Amino acid sequence: MSRRLAAYGVCVEDGRVLLARYVSPYGDGTWWTLPGGGVEPGEDPFDTVVREIAEETGCTAVVESLLGVDSRVIPGVESRRPGTEDHQNIGIFYAARITAGTLRPEPNGETAESVWTPLADVPALRRAALVDIGLALFQSRPPTGHVPPVLAGGLLEH
Numbered sequence: 001m002s003r004r005l006a007a008y009g010v011c012v013e014d015g016r017v018l019l020a021r022y023v024s025p026y027g028d029g030t031w032w033t034l035p036g037g038g039v040e041p042g043e044d045p046f047d048t049v050v051r052e053i054a055e056e057t058g059c060t061a062v063v064e065s066l067l068g069v070d071s072r073v074i075p076g077v078e079s080r081r082p083g084t085e086d087h088q089n090i091g092i093f094y095a096a097r098i099t100a101g102t103l104r105p106e107p108n109g110e111t112a113e114s115v116w117t118p119l120a121d122v123p124a125l126r127r128a129a130l131v132d133i134g135l136a137l138f139q140s141r142p143p144t145g146h147v148p149p150v151l152a153g154g155l156l157e158h
Contacts, residue, residue, distance in 0.1 A: 001073070003088045007045040008036030009053045009061055009096035010134040016116040017135065018098065020056050022128070023112045031157045033128040035114065036091075045092045057114040059101030067093040067137035068145030070130065074158045089158075093134045129156045 011018035019032045037052040039045050046063060053061040070091045076084040103114045122131065129150045136147040152158045 001086045001088055003090065005039045005045070005090045005092070006037055007039055007049040007052065007092045007094065008034040008130060008134055009049045009063075009094055010034060010067060010138045011053070011061065011096050011098055012119070012135075012138055013098070013116070015120075016118050017122065017131075018057065018114060019117045019122075019125075019127070019131065020106075020111045020114045023110055025110055029126075029157075030112065031126045031128055032117075032131060034093075034131055034134050035111075039092075046094070049092075049094045049096060053096060053098075054101075055109065056106045056111040057098075057101070058104035059098045059114075061096040061098050064095045064097055066145065067095055067134070068142065068147065069093070070133045070137075070147070070149075072129075072149060072158075074152075078152070078158065089130075091130055091133065093137050095138055124155070126155045127157065129158060132156065 020035045022033045023030045035053045035056045039048045072089050074087045076086045105113050129152050132150045
C-alpha cells in the first residue's frame with residue numbers, strides 16, 4: 001500500500017471558500033480541491049500548507065488553527081489508473097487566512113486556477129472529497145479533530 005501525507009488550507013472569508021482547480025497530469029480529469037499538497041521529507045506540515053497555498057494560488061497565507069486530521073484508504077480498484085495498489089491519504093487540515101497576493105494559476109503545476117467560491121455553490125461542483133472534509137472540520141471544529149468519512153462518488157473524487 002502506498003501512503004501520502006499532505007497538508008491543506010481551509011480559507012473561508014465572507015461566506016466563500018478558496019478552491020483550486022486541479023488538472024490531473026494523467027489526463028483523467030479536472031476537479032476542485034483545497035489548496036495544499038504533499039509534505040516534503042523533513043518538512044513541518046505547518047510550513048507545507050503555507051508553501052502550497054503560495055505555490056498554487058500566488059497568495060500569502062497565515063495559519064490560524066489546526067482543524068484536524070483525516071485518514072482514508074482508497075482501494076486500488078477505485079483508481080482511475082489500472083493496476084493501482086491501495087493508497088492511504090493522510091490529510092492535515094488547517095484554517096488559514098489569505099493576507100496578500102493576487103490569485104493566479106500555478107506556474108508549471110497542476111493547479112489551473114484558484115477562485116473564491118460561495119459555500120452554497122460547493123455541493124454542485126465536481127470536487128475532491130477532501131473539500132467536504134475540510135469544510136466539515138472548519139464548520140464544526142470538533143474537539144477530536146475528526147469528522148466522519150466522506151464517501152466518494154457522483155461529484156466527489158478521491
